[in-house]
Amino acid sequence: xxxxxxxxxxxxxxxxxxxxxxxxxxxxxxxxxxxxxxxxxxxxxxxxxxxxxxxxxxxxxxxxxxxxxxxxxxxxxxxxxxxxxxxxxxxxxxxxxxxxxxxxxxxxxxxxxxxxxxxxxxxxxxxxxxxxxxxxxxxxxxxxxxxxxxxxxxxxxxxxxxxxxxxxxxxxxxxxxxxxxxxxxxxxxxxxxxxxxxxxxxxxxxxxxxxxxxxxxxxxxxxxxxxxxxxxxxxxxxxxxxxxxxxxxxxxxxxxxxxxxxxxxxxxxxxxxxxxxxxxxxxxxxxxxxxxxxxxxxxxxxxxxxxxxxxxxxxxxxxxxxxxxxxxxxxxxxxxxxxxxxxxxxxxxxxxxxxxxxxxxxxxxxxxxxxxxxxxxxxxxxxxxxxxxxxxxxxxxxxxxxxxxxxxxxxxxxxxxxxxxxxxxxxxxxxxxxx
Amino acid sequence: xxxxxxxxxxxxxxxxxxxxxxxxxxxxxxxxxxxxxxxxxxxxxxxxxxxxxxxxxxxxxxxxxxxxxxxxxxxxxxxxxxxxxxxxxxxxxxxxxxxxxxxxxxxxxxxxxxxxxxxxxxxxxxxxxxxxxxxxxxxxxxxxxxxxxxxxxxxxxxxxxxxxxxxxxxxxxxxxxxxxxxxxxxxxxxxxxxxxxxxxxxxxxxxxxxxxxxxxxxxxxxxxxxxxxxxxxxxxxxxxxxxxxxxxxxxxxxxxxxxxxxxxxxxxxxxxxxxxxxxxxxxxxxxxxxxxxxxxxxxxxxxxxxxxxxxxxxxxxxxxxxxxxxxxxxxxxxxxxxxxxxxxxxxxxxxxxxxxxxxxxxxxxxxxxxxxxxxxxxxxxxxx
Numbered sequence: 001x002x003x004x005x006x007x008x009x010x011x012x013x014x015x016x017x018x019x020x021x022x023x024x025x026x027x028x029x030x031x032x033x034x035x036x037x038x039x040x041x042x043x044x045x046x047x048x049x050x051x052x053x054x055x056x057x058x059x060x061x062x063x064x065x066x067x068x069x070x071x072x073x074x075x076x077x078x079x080x081x082x083x084x085x086x087x088x089x090x091x092x093x094x095x096x097x098x099x100x101x102x103x104x105x106x107x108x109x110x111x112x113x114x115x116x117x118x119x120x121x122x123x124x125x126x127x128x129x130x131x132x133x134x135x136x137x138x139x140x141x142x143x144x145x146x147x148x149x150x151x152x153x154x155x156x157x158x159x160x161x162x163x164x165x166x167x168x169x170x171x172x173x174x175x176x177x178x179x180x181x182x183x184x185x186x187x188x189x190x191x192x193x194x195x196x197x198x199x200x201x202x203x204x205x206x207x208x209x210x211x212x213x214x215x216x217x218x219x220x221x222x223x224x225x226x227x228x229x230x231x232x233x234x235x236x237x238x239x240x241x242x243x244x245x246x247x248x249x250x251x252x253x254x255x256x257x258x259x260x261x262x263x264x265x266x267x268x269x270x271x272x273x274x275x276x277x278x279x280x281x282x283x284x285x286x287x288x289x290x291x292x293x294x295x296x297x298x299x300x301x302x303x304x305x306x307x308x309x310x311x312x313x314x315x316x317x318x319x320x321x322x323x324x325x326x327x328x329x330x331x332x333x334x335x336x337x338x339x340x341x342x343x344x345x346x347x348x349x350x351x352x353x354x355x356x357x358x359x360x361x362x363x364x365x366x367x368x369x370x371x372x373x374x375x376x377x378x379x380x381x382x383x384x385x386x387x388x389x390x391x392x393x394x395x396x397x398x399x400x401x402x403x404x405x406x407x408x409x410x411x412x413x414x415x416x417x418x419x420x421x422x423x424x425x426x427x428x429x430x431x432x433x434x435x
Numbered sequence: 436x437x438x439x440x441x442x443x444x445x446x447x448x449x450x451x452x453x454x455x456x457x458x459x460x461x462x463x464x465x466x467x468x469x470x471x472x473x474x475x476x477x478x479x480x481x482x483x484x485x486x487x488x489x490x491x492x493x494x495x496x497x498x499x500x501x502x503x504x505x506x507x508x509x510x511x512x513x514x515x516x517x518x519x520x521x522x523x524x525x526x527x528x529x530x531x532x533x534x535x536x537x538x539x540x541x542x543x544x545x546x547x548x549x550x551x552x553x554x555x556x557x558x559x560x561x562x563x564x565x566x567x568x569x570x571x572x573x574x575x576x577x578x579x580x581x582x583x584x585x586x587x588x589x590x591x592x593x594x595x596x597x598x599x600x601x602x603x604x605x606x607x608x609x610x611x612x613x614x615x616x617x618x619x620x621x622x623x624x625x626x627x628x629x630x631x632x633x634x635x636x637x638x639x640x641x642x643x644x645x646x647x648x649x650x651x652x653x654x655x656x657x658x659x660x661x662x663x664x665x666x667x668x669x670x671x672x673x674x675x676x677x678x679x680x681x682x683x684x685x686x687x688x689x690x691x692x693x694x695x696x697x698x699x700x701x702x703x704x705x706x707x708x709x710x711x712x713x714x715x716x717x718x719x720x721x722x723x724x725x726x727x728x729x730x731x732x733x734x735x736x737x738x739x740x741x742x743x744x745x746x747x748x749x750x751x752x753x754x755x756x757x758x759x760x761x762x763x764x765x766x767x768x769x770x771x772x773x774x775x776x777x778x779x780x781x782x783x784x785x786x787x788x789x790x791x792x793x794x795x796x797x798x799x800x801x802x803x804x805x806x807x808x809x810x811x812x813x814x815x816x817x818x819x
Contacts, residue, residue: 015725015728016725016727016728016731019725019728019731019732020728020731020732020735023731023732023735023736024735027736027738027739027742030739031739034748034751035746038748038750038751039746039748201742201745202742204738205735205738205742208731208734208738209731209735211734212727212728212730212731212734213731215727216727325727326727329727329730330611333734
């Protein structure tokens with residue numbers, strides 16, 4: 001069986017898949033390099049503006065003295081430091097600096113503090129980095145205000161989410177907010193922020209690669225597909241289906257891991273991967289889990305893998321249903337486009353994050369909850385269950401089709417070797433014949 | 436000629452053609468429906484039909500001036516729901532506040548305020564960094580609009596609303612069958628036989644290239660006729676001569692053109708995008724040969740353009756995406772963006788320059804494909 005899986009897996013690495021994977025990697029690398037180079041600039045430790053890719057290293061260097069636990073002493077030191085800083089003066093003169101790709105070492109701790117004030121209305125910008133708040137007088141009052149802001153945001157979710165949270169459910173979440181571990185650990189994490197953003201933005205590239213590469217797996221009209229010989233052999237039916245299916249899933253996972261590796265290497269090389277151990281709240285402001293930023297990203301990466309496996313199985317189902325590589329590829333691309341379109345569906349907040357594979361790698365995995373009675377199930381658990389269900393249903397669909405799979409029939413003449421093909425070739429070959 | 440026709444036929448088999456027709460009808464009807472439901476007033480029990488017929492009657496001789504604004508303030512239904520909403524939208528776009536909050540002087544100065552806003556936007560635009568001369572030219576156009584007819588033109592507005600998305604999808608769908616021209620299906624071993632025949636080299640290549648552009652042109656023209664008719668029929672064809680500034684989305688546009696002119700511009704822009712896509716498909720299939728691998732490259736290239744469009748970054752936009760299909764079919768941008776290119780001391784609008792560059796790129800891509808084919812043939816590679 002292992003050997004059979006290996007052979008099927010190797011067959012999937014052909015010209016089509018190699019071309020698509022190379023194109024995916026080039027686009028992902030280009031996207032990160034071009035935008036990180038042209039969009040961002042930072043204030044370094046000497047008060048100079050550094051532009052382009054060097055700005056991340058400069059920011060990391062400058063941020064060193066702001067790393068640590070955000071306790072009372074840290075907050076007072078931060079207020080004194082910021083109020084006497086070059087950065088504060090610079091922001092006063094350059095109003096749009098932070099909103100237009102500008103970065104400074106105070107971004108992470110100051111945004112965290114401002115979240116306690118602005119709550120759901122928090123955003124990036126010069127006007128949301130000030131430290132002139134009464135609740136900063138003590139560590140306790142700051143974290144009380146922060147947790148109140150979290151609760152406000154949860155209440156907003158309860159209102160806007162499709163299924164919402166009932167009062168009892170909200171109180172369960174509020175209790176979780178109260179038990180969030182403080183003080184938060186802060187520091188430089190821009191490289192990881194970039195990694196998160198670009199990982200989400202370019203994620204759909206993997207879907208398109210799978211739509212083309214896996215379309216041939218069960219096709220009749222392709223050398224790598226199913227032939228009469230395959231079906232008539234001893235292990236051709238059941239075992240071969242499983243071997244192809246496992247190989248298809250392994251291939252989907254491999255493509256995803258290549259994509260992930262590209263993102264990690266490129267973002268790591270530009271902005272470094274420092275900050276894995278910081279509190280998750282530095283990135284996901286109302287995260288109720290006591291996890292680190294690195295844990296949060298691993299959850300997103302795992303969700304991404306689930307989404308990719310679901311899409312891979314959808315493509316394989318199309319392949320086995322149509323038995324034609326071109327039709328399967330076209331319908332898979334349409335399916336991927338429709339799934340991608342869920343991003344613009346209005347009024348489905350909470351539902352699309354749970355059901356659409358396009359969102360299986362999203363921040364919602366960490367921020368949202370699905371309730372079973374009054375038990376809060378984090379979205380990353382709920383999404384895992386949904387993904388397993390999807391794959392199981394798709395597997396049943398494929399199994400049913402494969403049982404009735406017939407390699408003979410008129411598929412070639414129906415889809416590929418059309419009469420017009422022959423006419424065109426013969427005409428161009430012999431010119432003066434009439435039909 | 437017969438080879439061309441046979442190649443066209445090979446591309447557009449019955450099933451492909453049926454799928455294409457289904458796509459055109461489904462999307463045209465979907466967009467038409469989406470446009471129409473916006474005119475249903477469910478709470479008041481008014482259907483789009485009643486709403487539009489009332490708007491048509493009430494808009495006769497209607498101009499956006501102090502008188503109409505005062506009338507509307509006294510009675511919100513004075514000119515019917517649709518016309519009233521249209522005027523309110525323009526007022527909000529111009530002043531950033533509602534009609535009730537306007538003073539008599541502000542109403543009087545409506546077009547002056549519009550010109551001032553445009554001037555302010557031009558001066559504060561750091562990306563384009565307009566020269567004084569360019570600003571003067573823009574302001575001449577801005578000031579030349581001193582009166583605005585608010586006659587019925589809902590059909591044209593609906594047409595422009597969804598045309599960008601439709602053209603983008605259409606161009607992609609038309610490109611799919613073209614992959615078969617130079618792309619090879621590994622299951623069909625006909626290529627060697629075809630290439631070894633009398634007319635199987637240069638004549639066949641020429642025929643295939645002509646067939647690609649011919650088929651794409653015919654499909655594009657027919658699809659746009661179907662789209663035009665399906666969208667416009669429920670609304671009626673009135674308002675072709677109204678200025679596009681009567682639509683809130685193009686209120687600040689410096690192109691003082693009618694809806695019909697806007698439609699023709701968009702139609703032409705869409706055709707340029709189509710030419711670019713056809714050239715690209717030909718070049719990629721000549722280079723890669725395999726249909727699916729070529730399809731994958733084109734799909735990922737299009738996804739890249741969509742991803743690049745998510746974040747506005749001026750240099751990328753200015754030097755790359757403005758000439759590419761995704762941005763080129765974002766028609767609204769070209770009427771309101773006011774982006775300029777300085778070429779040999781001349782200031783050329785993005786509207787014209789993007790078309791010129793896109794056509795030059797199409798030509799360049801096709802020539803590259805032909806050169807590759809020529810080299811392959813000279814070296815006796817790959818059956819060319």
